[in-house]
Amino acid sequence: MELEFFSAAFLSALFAIVLIDLVLAGDNALIIGLVARNLPKGQQRKVIFWGTFGAIAVRAAMAILVVYILNVPGFMLAGGIALVWIARKLLTPDPDAAAQHAAQAPAVSFAAALRTIVVADAIMGVDNVLAIGGAASGSIVLIVLGLAISVPIIVWGSHLVITLVDRYPSVILLGGAVLAWTGYSMVVREPLLAPWFEGHAATRLVIAILVFSISLAPWYSARLSARMKPLVVLLPALLIWMLAFEVAASHWKLQVDYLLANESGEYLLEGLRWQGWLPPAAAFLWLHEQFAQRSRSARA
Amino acid sequence: MLLIHRSPRAANAVRTVSPGGELFVASVVICMILASFGDAVDPALFGEAGLEFALFDLGGEFSVLAMRHWHLLQLLLAGGILAAGIAALRVGAPAAFKILRPAPRRTIDKVPI
Known part of the structure; x- marks a missing residue:
């Protein structure tokens, strides 16, 4: 071109x-x-x-x-x-x-x-x-x-x-x-x-x-303050999570739109899409805090 | 990349950047994201939604749609204007609020109403 x-x-x-x-x-x-x-x-x-x-x-x-x-x-x-x-x-x-x-x-x-x-x-x-x-x-x-x-x-x-x-x-x-x-x-x-x-x-x-x-x-x-630093990982990870559902929906012909869902499996998938990221995010924050505490105590 | 790391200021650009320069680059990034937002909105949607929605949403997607085909120089110019506007607001807004603030009750300038 x-x-x-x-x-x-x-x-x-x-x-x-x-x-x-x-x-x-x-x-x-x-x-x-x-x-x-x-x-x-x-x-x-x-x-x-x-x-x-x-x-x-x-x-x-x-x-x-x-x-x-x-x-x-x-x-x-x-x-x-x-x-x-x-x-x-x-x-x-x-x-x-x-x-x-x-x-x-x-x-x-x-x-x-x-x-x-x-x-x-x-x-x-x-x-x-x-x-x-x-x-x-x-x-x-x-x-x-x-x-x-x-x-x-x-x-x-x-x-x-x-x-x-x-x-x-x-x-x-x-x-x-x-x-x-x-x-x-x-x-x-x-x-x-x-x-x-x-x-x-x-x-x-x-x-x-x-x-x-x-x-x-x-x-x-x-x-960002030290408490907000995990956002640097969480924000892109959340976007990738949402994007992955879009890709999966078009690749495997899944229904991920809650307005069009009519089977329990589809509702489950929808729940996973919007709330499924919470446990891994909480686990990440917990691990991040543990590592931060360990490094603080090592420095002290 | 190696060359710029020879300069301590450039190697640590995220911390040594001037407030004005940072505001300009941040404004350019905002314009780039807005342009990609215009790219993500299908103009056909506005035809389906009707004139009422388009008028209601004038400040949102409708105006951003114009940015979808903007090039880098246009985005830099828009970023510069946005940064200048924010800088002017930062200087002008406190002065405007100062006028609106009531004078102390017993001051000589207080006009009895």
Whole structure:
């Protein structure tokens, strides 16, 4: 699908791609710098050049692959779910993240350094390429533009990105929200689910709230008091419970609407749907409280 | 993702974000959820429910339906306007309530009625 140039849809997708690149694309510069640091001075410039070239080549190959993969039924849903996880990871405070990656292992030769850079880019660029593929809605022009924007960030932009996010941390929150929104649109665009969504339009709202409640959980849980923290798990779990009944009703042709129920089994199912979540929720709260008490007594 | 975690402020963005920035992003998220709500409502339902329901529900689903095809830039703009409105209310509402509050009984400004 090609979007019309400078239409609202095109500019919106471009803005989403720029934001995604800002929050996800800068890792390679860091990896290249860290790997090159371990080498002799004479080889550093060569490693930086070929590492950047390799990183860009890997990213271009992955972008082409993503365009084709997202057209395969099922992959749009998988990509959407992956973006929800990426958004959540982006917002989760992790001060030790920079210390936990492959580039920490010292590279002793030019070939080893190049291999480390290319492998690290292949692993760490997946999130960026997937998000760009989802935001581009299949438009090749937008994917090429996304790649063209991420390349300068890989090569020169790391300092600029760090300065920007350090001055305005809300860019990270906005990036997380845009990733969640892209994830939601990928899930509802999944060709395998399209006929089901036609018949269950209201579930789109449930899925949107589910996506936002899971991906933005690190943000709103930081604002909740200790007593309210279990809501971070309970709210998505309750939405999944309700959604599961909708899916089961359409898959096994069950009657889950109480106004249309006329057998005791159907009333039982209806009771399970609306009240069945209470015992597991109570058990979860009890367990949560037990663990909290145990950790409090261990600290005391 | 690794790069932004090099900055202590960005790595802890959920806590270091400014109140204004947080209000803006929260407003954008609200607009995104409203847009998905518009996406979840079948416009044919309004035809079945009739004009009376549509008029009664003007502030709810009917108005949200307009947001169903909004793009990200429109949602950002709407989020910005919503955030500005909430910020203005936060500043203006206490002033409005202060005017409504009666003066103490024995104060000089009290007008005897």
